Amino acid sequence: MGEQQLPVVVIGAGPVGLAAAAHLVGRGLEPLVLEAGPSAGTAVRDWSHVRLFSPWAEVVDPAAEKLLAPTGWVKPDGATYPSGGDWASLYLQPLADVLGDRVRYGAEVSGVSRAGRDRVVDAGREEQPFTVHVAHADGTEERITARAVIDASGTWTAPSPAGGDGLPALGEKAAAGRIAYRVPDLDDPAVRARYAGRRTAVIGSGASAFTALAYLAELAKEEPGTHAVWILRRGISGSTFGGGEADELPARGALGLRARAAVEDGYASAVTGFRTAAVEMDGDRLVLVGEDERRIDAVDEVIVLTGFRPDTSILSELRLNLDERLEAPVALAPLIDPNVHSCGTVYPHGAKELSHPEKDVYVVGMKSYGRAPTFLAMTGYEQVRSVAAALAGDQEAAERVELTLPETGVCGGAGLFDEPEGTEQSGGGCCAAPTTLQIGVGAPTASGGC
Structure with missing residues (x-):
């Protein structure tokens, strides 16, 4: 199978992962979304009782809406605010259903590498496709070959501890x-x-x-x-x-x-x-x-x-370039660093800022921000629009900015030791x-x- 026929593996069927799949479909590329949980938006469902501070108009991705429209899906009132449960049941699950067998549940990614090449090997590295190691809920394992990998697995499973030094406080685990x-x-x-x-x-x-x-x-x-x-x-x-x-x-x-x-x-x-x-x-x-x-x-x-903080262990055999403080891509980190930024907006960004030395690997969504706060869903949607364009070879669209972000309303960067x-x-x-x-x-x- 030629590389162009291989799927783009998307890790995570959350808001940004499913939006990535929608943009890839729109570009004529074949996505394969691997979700560890039993349904779309598994992490979102964990906070189903919490209401979003972004209205429906800002949490529905345009490419996803285009896929949903022919099914008779009716977009909720754009001025109203969904709960996490609303977001999952009224938008994420219908989107995953439209994508059909392009979304697999109970499929936990345990590692990603270049086929036949560990992190050390240079020879022929970029010519090799990716191999994605998957553990299924039924106990079986699988190796999936991919032309590119988009990690939208988020940070929900890695909350930061109470300890002021970034490590669990003494006695925190015992309590x-x-x-x-x-x-x-x-x-x-x-x-x-x-x-x-x-x-x-x-x-x-x-x-x-x-x-x-x-x-x-x-x-x-x-x-x-x-x-x-x-x-x-x-x-x-x-x-x-x-x-x-x-x-x-x-x-x-x-x-x-x-x-x-x-x-x-x-x-x-x-x-x-x-x-x-x-x-x-x-x-x-x-x-x-x-x-x-x-x-x-x-x-x-x-x-x-x-x-929360990102867990990049599944990408440990790939060559990533992450900021030493935020654990975000080095080109993105200066735009979101809470040690520097106070009031104001984060510049929209895409494939260029999210790229790594390992070609065709992108960490997107909340996980792309590393330890930085104030991530918005529409930031993730813009990220994957750009990434899908880059993977399709449309560099002009990948570099084009199609989003204006609202002011954060958060002053005095969270990274400061006040x-x-x-x-x-x-x-x-x-x-x-x-x-x-x-x-x-x-x-x-x-x-x-x-």
């Missing part, structure tokens, strides 16, 4: 039964019972943390004794709660305003400048200990929402005491000192 790494579904009676009337620490400063705080505040209105302790590694500033009304994605701005209201109304207290070093047991409760040995009053549960508010930074100044922000009525304080 795993009391620690969650996802926004809780409080409509689930068992989950609701876990947090109702309890004191819960929420670690993180992004949209997921805002969502968890808002959910817990709503629970607190109905269940006395429910309280959240919001743990921030930095200080409170004008950007802490996101862009608010200035955010060009209004629903995202509203998340931050809801988080602010949770604090101001006394349903949550904020502890700033706190980097978790240890999780200790205090009877049947947990105590968080900071790097400076400050201790937070005991909590019943901990929700860690400190972002001092608590009111503390001036100086060379190496890292020893200021974390502060507990007392806003509203009834918010308990953290104990201890430095």
Whole structure:
């Protein structure tokens, strides 16, 4: 079989993976989507209770919509906001169904390489197709030969830990039964019972943390004794709660305003400048200990929402060029680096920024951002439009920008090591005491000192 007849393997049947398949079909290329889960959007279904801050108009890919139209599929109202469950059932699964046997479920990719060439071998490397090693849900294995590989497997399975140094805090693994790494579904009676009337620490400063705080505040209105302790590694500033009304994605701005209201109304207290070093047991409760040995009053549960990180182990036999900080492609990293960027938009980007020394391998979607935050679905759609054009040999289309991104509404890059508010930074100044922000009525304080 000639290389042009081989499929382009797409890893992951999530929003960006399925969009990649739609664009490849539109280009006359044959995709083969390998999904480890039992259905389209398996990861999305895990957060089916969470509402997107992008409306339907921005989470349906144009090439996918073109494939769906002949089936009688009706696009939801573009001005409304889907939940994760809506996105999966009303769009992702119908799209996967249209693609038919081009999508295989229960097919977990365990590795990708050049056929007959490990990472070290130079000779004849680019002339060889790719070999994709697949483990099926029934226990069988398969080797699939591909002309190109698009990794859209995401980062959902690799949440970042509570530890302020990027590693699990001491005791974090031992306390795993009391620690969650996802926004809780409080409509689930068992989950609701876990947090109702309890004191819960929420670690993180992004949209997921805002969502968890808002959910817990709503629970607190109905269940006395429910309280959240919001743990921030930095200080409170004008950007802490996101862009608010200035955010060009209004629903995202509203998340931050809801988080602010949770604090101001006394349903949550904020502890700033706190980097978790240890999780200790205090009877049947947990105590968080900071790097400076400050201790937070005991909590019943901990929700860690400190972002995700890419797992590139399945690509370890390929030659990737990744930024040493973000684990994103080196040409993309400067555009999204939270150490540098504050307010503003990320430039649209495509095949050029996503390319690697290993030709015809692309990491796209959330995984392409590595550890950087604020990824949008339409960013991924633009990525795969460009990648499909490049694989089809249409360089002009691959380099063309067809997307204008909204302002992020997020200021003060997340990668910065900020001092608590009111503390001036100086060379190496890292020893200021974390502060507990007392806003509203009834918010308990953290104990201890430095």
